[in-house]
Amino acid sequence: MQRENSFNHPSSPSARLRHRRRSNEGIVEDLKSNGSHLLVNDRNKYKSMLIRAYSSVWMIGGFALVIYLGHLYIMAMVVVIQIFMARELFNLLRRTHEDRQLPGFRSLNWYFFFTAMFFVYGRLLSQRLVNTVTTDKVLYQLVSSLVKYQMAICYFLYIAGFMWFILTLKKKMYKYQFGQYAWTHMILIVVFTQSSFTVANIFEGIFWFLLPATLIVINDIAAYFFGFFFGRTPLIKISPKKTWEGFIGASVTTIISAFMLANIMGRFSWLTCPRKDLSTGWLHCDPGPMFTPEFFTLPGWIPTWFPWKDVTILRVQWHAICLGLFASIIAPFGGFFASGFKRAFKIKDFGDSIPGHGGITDRMDCQMVMAVFSYIYHQSFVVSQSITVESIIDQVLMNLTFEEQQLLFTKLGQMLQDRLFLQ
Template sequence: MTKKSNVHFQTRERRMSKSSSDMNGDARSSSRSNGAKSPTRATNGSIHKLDEKHERPGFDRTDTSASGWATENEDDDTAAELKKAEAEKKKQNFWTRALWTFIMIGIFFGAMFAGHIYIIIIVTAVQIISFKEVIAISNVPSRARSLRFTKTLNWYFLGTTMYFLYGESVIYYFKHIVLIDRVLLPFATHHRFISFMLYVMGFVFFVASLQKGHYKFQFTQFAWTHMALYLIVVQAHFIMNNIFEGMIWFFLPVSLVITNDIFAYVCGITFGRTQLIKLSPKKTVEGFVGAWICTIILGFALTNLLMKYKYFICPVNDLGANIFTGLECEPNPVFIPRTYQLPFVPHNWTFLPTKVTVSPMQFHIMIMSTFASLIAPFGGFFASGLKRTFNIKDFGDSIPGHGGMTDRMDCQFIMGFFAFMYYQSFIAVYKASVGSVIETAITGLTPEEQMEVVKGLAKHLYNQGQVSIKVLEYLGENLQLHARRR
């Protein structure tokens, strides 16, 4: 095969009409706007040689006169403008994110100090918004958008689940109020049956709404809805119970997760080198371990501060209480300091302390901090995997600059769930309460037996000097009169 010699192209003199020139000018402008490169043109009718280093005509760009062709300077200007616009966008996003961070912090602390009912409202709003976001990412097929009752069923199951869970909490913590009210009593005593029948009605309605050709989509939606209910609503229910048990059991888990997230970022960018998990490429082992240590230290300090205020450590017995009115209760033994003998210090070593006085809560916070650092982040990894599955960056845009509510709460749900289970298993003190006694009397005794209990309690209080003889006589006469009428 013979070697091809260099080819020389001679430019031809072209005559174009004004309209043709304008047309070409528009085409060139379009080419510039699209960033397309144009071949070098010969000017002044000279012969254009191909670059000897290439077998094809060279496409290197040179500056030209007002011919309408893109130049290297123009490309550089365009790139600079793009970088400037991107930097401006990042700056704007940073300030938006910072502003809404302070807004959320202000709302959170304001609600916490205003009273438990306001924190309950916030938790309720969070779980509803998170449920909406998770349901929305299931990518409803276009042909299924015309299906009726799909969204209606999703919200119906949400309402039914919240009715059951909220009812369980209210009945458990406020028995002394609910069970003595004539209107609320039937709903309280039959709450679980009512909740079950509501769910069954939704189940029957779902089966009746199945349409041929859409079975797969409808059953996928049914399963997706129940997964969202479990991962969000059920776990948020236990966070609600933490609030009722005492503000400290709500605030500490939330603070530990936020602290761990902050220090994981700081330690990661400072000395992080080893990738932790592929789902989150920016997470490092060094940041993971460093955040664990920092979270334990801050957990000790924060617990020591919160234990001094009964507003945080007392269970809720008045939903109208706030930081100014406070709460009164007998503190849980876990908050009372104890003296412990150090097992690793010999008794004859007088120059070292052999005993230490500390509240048992400090040991418990070490375990809770460890969970917040080593286990709770996997809730975030789970959310990252879910977003990658559906090829989305965020669950939504509920919070400007932060993405969706679920993006901020992915670790909080599992942490709140753990805090409740740990509290009930190792910290809670189980004893008879006014609500439990009233519940037992109402559900297990006949009206005649209940009156005997009232008279017995009245006599006991009289013997203790708590009530006068008039109260005892009044109850005795009126209860006997009522029994005769029956």
């Protein structure tokens, strides 16, 4: 019996030390298996939080300045972000030894990137470019021709790049070269095309860019802090620091923020007015029913000490709730995808350009998913699908030459005169 007790409860100092070591090792293993990487168990979490906070303040300040400057500056910011993202992703699969044997091969990646940029932005901004140069006849005809043949130009640019790639194929390097070719196209489709929807949202009104982007930021910050202070339950294996507490807390915060921010942002014409050209002047427009305040009287069961008896709600606030739901529940899966992607390549971050955050791509994973949804939602549920005078004029300016437009104007005037005469 004594032997059994001495075996189960070591009495010698060395035995107790070995017993504690074994116990600690067991605890460490249990923590690792149960998500020891949660922020609540991270010893360096406060230092990490401060670095992340400083970077966030600088980013938010710069972002606010760009928003104030207007549509073109926001678009320029998006283009810069896309270039940095492409750079980070291009570097991910590059091998220095192989690249040295293929001079000029890196330039081919960027050639395809800028060809795709010319195609996508040409399609998105063609009408606004035409509207900008309508006062200059020569420039208008030049731009109209460029818009008309833009797709053909982009196609032949791509074919030239395709031929360039074929001519650079080198023996014993085929696998690496075709891998880079496929990787470049994946970047263009998954990253560049998705993020380009952001520009479309900008010109529909900064509101439709700013609110979704802000909701992603709020959701990210709220998830970080709720997980930081309350996180205990791991959410998903591919992203060990994500917790259910952070996910739920961030979801509630994001949805409430969406409803409140829509009411604030929706009252500024600078944010709500669409930009029909590429000018930088101040905007004034009819807000329309979507941004017109509606008064609601609060029910009688509201306590008497509550300072407001009625509230004003914009119709767009109900749409904002849908954006908030998507930003808090579905958009984070863009981040989970990026986490799994990084694990597949055994890297911590896509880059190190933002202290405490990683690379640009690390910050834009959820934003890309949100940008596509915002554009589709706006076109499907917000924009009126009926034919308007503005849409007809846009088609006339885009598809008819200056002489054809003059002929249309003359014939339309004659038709209206005949109709008035018959009345």
